[in-house]
Amino acid sequence: MERWLLLFFIGACCALLLEQVPPLYYLLFLALSCFCVGIFSRLYKNLLPLLAWFCGVGYILFAANTHYSWADENNIDVSSLHLNDILLQGKVQSLIVGSSDEVRFNIEILSINEQQLKQPFLARITYRKVDINLSQGDIVRLLVKLKPAHGFANQGSFSYQKWLLKNHLVASGYVKKSALNMVLFKDPSVRQILYDQLNSNIDSSLKSLILALSLGDKSQIDKPIWQVLQTTGTQHLMAISGLHLGLIAGFGFTLMKLIIWLLPKRLLSQRTLYLYPMIMSLIFACTYSYLAGFSMPTIRALIMLLWFYGLRICCTKVTITKWLLLSLCSIILIEPFAIFDASLYLSFSAVLVILFSFWRWRYLFKNRSKWQRIIFSLLLIQVAISLFLLPVTLLLFKTASIVAPLANIIVVPWLSFTAIPIILIATLTFPLLPSLALWLFKIANYCLELSMNYLNWLAGFEYSTVAFSIVALIIICLIPITIFLQSLHLINSKWLFILLFPVLVNLTLVELGYRTWQKGNKFWLMTIFDVGHGLAVLIEKNGQAILYDTGAAYPSGFNFVEAVIKPYLLTHRMQQFDLTILSHSDNDHAGGLDYLLKHNLVKSFAVNFADLKNNSPCIAGKLIHWQGLTLKMLSPVDRVGAHNDDSCVIEVSDGMHKVLLPGDISSKVELQLLHSKSISKVDVLLAPHHGSKSSSSFSFLQFVQPKYVVYSSGFLNRWNMPVPQVVGRYQQMGAIELNTSKAGMVQFNFTKQGITYQTYRDNLLPFWPWQ
Known part of the structure; x- marks a missing residue:
């Protein structure tokens, strides 16, 4: 099974290497080929894995074809779309944040010029000088200028085109001033109501970080704070992801275990007793995912959690490899365009590093108390992830934080036990007990201030980051390779030095030679x-x-x-x-x-x-x-x-x-x-x-x-x-x-x-x- 799952994933990756998405009839031919392979596979078992590869290719291309068919399905001329004003009706999909001067939001367009669309599509809209009260979930009518979504294409910079595709946005535009602009049906989402209440009631120096950790809104974090987070390699803390969801799920699991321990045993069925902590954990995880807007990182973590609990409930013993591959393929089936999201590979790489670290250094937890094991686990996770993923970070983002291990080893455990759970509890209790929630937010703000003071101190070091270069990448790659080889006792220290010394010497010579060639x-x-x-x-x-x-x-x-x-x-x-x-x-x-x-x-x-x-x-x-x-x-x-x-x-x-x-x-x-x-x-x-x-x-x-x-x-x-x-x-x-x-x-x-x-x-x- 692992081989088929892996081939499905490889096929999905291969689908990205085409210059253009083929028409639908080519995909139907591919589906027919898969069917033929499936028939012949009964006779020739070696063809069966090829079927998984075909399915991976076909699924991604079919999803892309569906994504790009929005104009043809709705009889829209893309080349002239931008020439005329459009009166649209649609549902606001994203959280409305920002000032009345300008807001940006995603909208699902349901009709254009009072003509119902066969295939509704998502657009990114800019609204300047907002004169109506917008909320996520509202049905609105707007007069807009619209054009196909487009991103700048430059080497080394952020790919907005890929971001648009990942978020299923096929058009962009701006609202024109008109008396026709209005909210047709007011239906603000619970998330929007919570955001408005928190934004207007929280009086905190780090309100932007509280909103990021509670509702996934990072738009209010200013540049100086982002710069500190990037310099110290801790920006992942402000993006609700697997780390946060895992903490909240664990909190829910532990809470239900405590409740079960307090309740009389006669009130609970012993046969289903093991299910209650899992159910509570999933309720907490789903709630937090909703508050975060079901962003892709939270969906990934939720899928992995569902597979983990599902396999336990079914009493099915599977290898870690199979669990990871099942989760990976499920993510692609649910969200095909997640496959070219760098955070997907960072997340799974982090999971592999954590599993390897616990397996290799498990002796550190022997004869330790429960709280000591928890603290040692958090420290080990942060050190391992920081060191092993440093080359990946440098390769993807062109810079890497040297002080990231020092930052994460302190800040992540601290926030995991303080600000993150406190902010979640405060967010959920705010509609019922606003005074208590605001008091909790003040405690969370104090915890965040301590963290930011520490991060500001680390960011002040002159050489806190390293810029991308081939030499820097190779040297940084040597760190995890050395740790890996030493941890498995595959090579002793003497031979390791004998191998590394000529590598470093050759790197120095290559760097000098490159600079000489460059000048000449x-x-x-x-x-x-x-x-x-x-x-x-x-x-x-x-x-x-x-x-x-x-x-x-x-x-x-x-x-x-x-x-x-x-x-x-x-x-x-x-x-x-x-x-x-x-x-x-x-x-x-x-x-x-x-x-x-x-x-x-x-x-x-x-x-x-x-x-x-x-x-x-x-x-x-x-x-x-x-x-x-x-x-x-x-x-x-x-x-x-x-x-x-x-x-x-x-x-x-x-x-x-x-x-x-x-x-x-x-x-x-x-x-x-x-x-x-x-x-x-x-x-x-x-x-x-x-x-x-x-x-x-x-x-x-x-x-x-x-x-x-x-x-x-x-x-x-x-x-x-x-x-x-x-x-x-x-x-x-x-x-x-x-x-x-x-x-x-x-x-x-x-x-x-x-x-x-x-x-x-x-x-x-x-x-x-x-x-």
């Missing part, structure tokens, strides 16, 4: 990030970088430097920009300036619209020689930067290849550049002003004759950029066109042999979950 290489890279309607370009050579524009920043605090550019830097082992050039002051080009200054990410600037330290303004005629490249400033002639035509125009050349970065100039400035004879033919051109109708004049394109043109534009943007007439001009020139809204991040490689390029969606991650 002749090629250079240019990366145009996918930042929606905006621009951010990175030029790399010899392990150094220049940034041209930063993309936008928004009132919510989101900015593309932090979300996209900095993760890319960490992935490529760079810490600062040698130079940052900001074309002009528009937010979509210079929105990340404040973040750059705050985090000291730039050595020098070329900015016309601000007085900055180490700033050399962009003036026509100025030359910058950098790493063998020449950056020639072509415009403006005066130090201005307030308007599109004030954009700093840069020509980058290595003597063989030329790139033109024109910012947002219009055809007026293009004509001025032609008259000044300061430009020449180029290999790569970033389409001026994102491909607007006011730029990319025919005479300008005839002169520069680009081989490649890149449009840095937003997905289905309101200005329809690049406009068809501009696209037609580039096509007439025979230029190869690339659009970040379709291809994602675009990267050019310039060598003596020529120019090559790759895109995120076609080359770096060409699989359907990222399309």
Whole structure:
């Protein structure tokens, strides 16, 4: 059975490697193949495991096909969906949090323009200047602008596209101001009522953490607190998951055991006595899962708990491997898109580490009292998970906390016995005894304050985190490998040292060789990030970088430097920009300036619209020689930067290849550049002003004759950029066109042999979950 379950899981993983989801008739052919395999398997037993693999592939692809069929089933033209206002009716699915200035929520759309949908679908809606009283569970009517869900595609950064798919969101949009917007049927969920009551009544310095631990709402946790949690490797504490559910389930189990012990034995049937603690445990676990909004981590933990109790009730003895595989396959059957969620693999890895640790170091618990065993268990779990999962954390998140073991070994047991159970009891008792609940919340807040003080102290160490690199990953991998080998006595200390010493020496030599090669290489890279309607370009050579524009920043605090550019830097082992050039002051080009200054990410600037330290303004005629490249400033002639035509125009050349970065100039400035004879033919051109109708004049394109043109534009943007007439001009020139809204991040490689390029969606991650 284990083999079939494992092959089902492998088949499900293999389904993710296709570039696109095949049509339904291909899946029907696959189902027919499974049926044939099942028939022949009676004759040829070796074919039977293949059936499990086919089922895994077919199930995931069928789920994906159903997910993507929302438009066809409802006769919706996806290409024109964003062009018109839509009057929708739907049910609010997510908790309504935030201020009246702006809220974001998921809604199940039931009808569009008073036409009932055959297949209701989920959309992510932004509501600015909220003028109606919204709650989770309400049936609402809203006038919205809607478009297919889309995420930015950049190397090293968070995949919003994958997050949308994981949450079954197929569209996104925003509410337009209208008298038609109203709540048709008020039916707030118990969770929403609890949230509103807690949010308005709790007066605490760490209210955001209390709401995160009680109702799973992490939206109010501010950046400084998140930074401390990430630096100390304790952010998992604020995401209700298997740890929290296990604690609550154990609390329910123990409580019922205590009740049974207190009650007279004649009142209870001895035959079913063992069932009561399990039932109470499941009631507590399900209640906590509901309060957390049945998030995927809680569903995973709940499924594992159900299998564990179910097998015990059936008196079925199964191996740990079978229990884990049954749980894993059940999770995929219930929630197919959980398969590409990194937290799924982290959770199961953590369970395996815990089981291995208890098996290998079980002698630590001999001849100990009950409370000593509990304390030793919690300490062992935290040390083992922190050390064994450190390489996985570094690989997935590009940074790893060195102080995580010190943080978790203290904070997790402390909160497990104090804040977490206290917050749950307070949350459940609040509707009945609000005064008692608020008193309990104060105790929980005090416990959280002690934890945060300790974490703040740990986060203050200079080298509390390590950034991703191959060398760092290998060294960190050696820690759990060494512990594993030593714990099983597979190798003695002498031979372990003999093996590790040459490994460390070779790593040092490889690192030195890599740096020498990096400084001596002749090629250079240019990366145009996918930042929606905006621009951010990175030029790399010899392990150094220049940034041209930063993309936008928004009132919510989101900015593309932090979300996209900095993760890319960490992935490529760079810490600062040698130079940052900001074309002009528009937010979509210079929105990340404040973040750059705050985090000291730039050595020098070329900015016309601000007085900055180490700033050399962009003036026509100025030359910058950098790493063998020449950056020639072509415009403006005066130090201005307030308007599109004030954009700093840069020509980058290595003597063989030329790139033109024109910012947002219009055809007026293009004509001025032609008259000044300061430009020449180029290999790569970033389409001026994102491909607007006011730029990319025919005479300008005839002169520069680009081989490649890149449009840095937003997905289905309101200005329809690049406009068809501009696209037609580039096509007439025979230029190869690339659009970040379709291809994602675009990267050019310039060598003596020529120019090559790759895109995120076609080359770096060409699989359907990222399309």
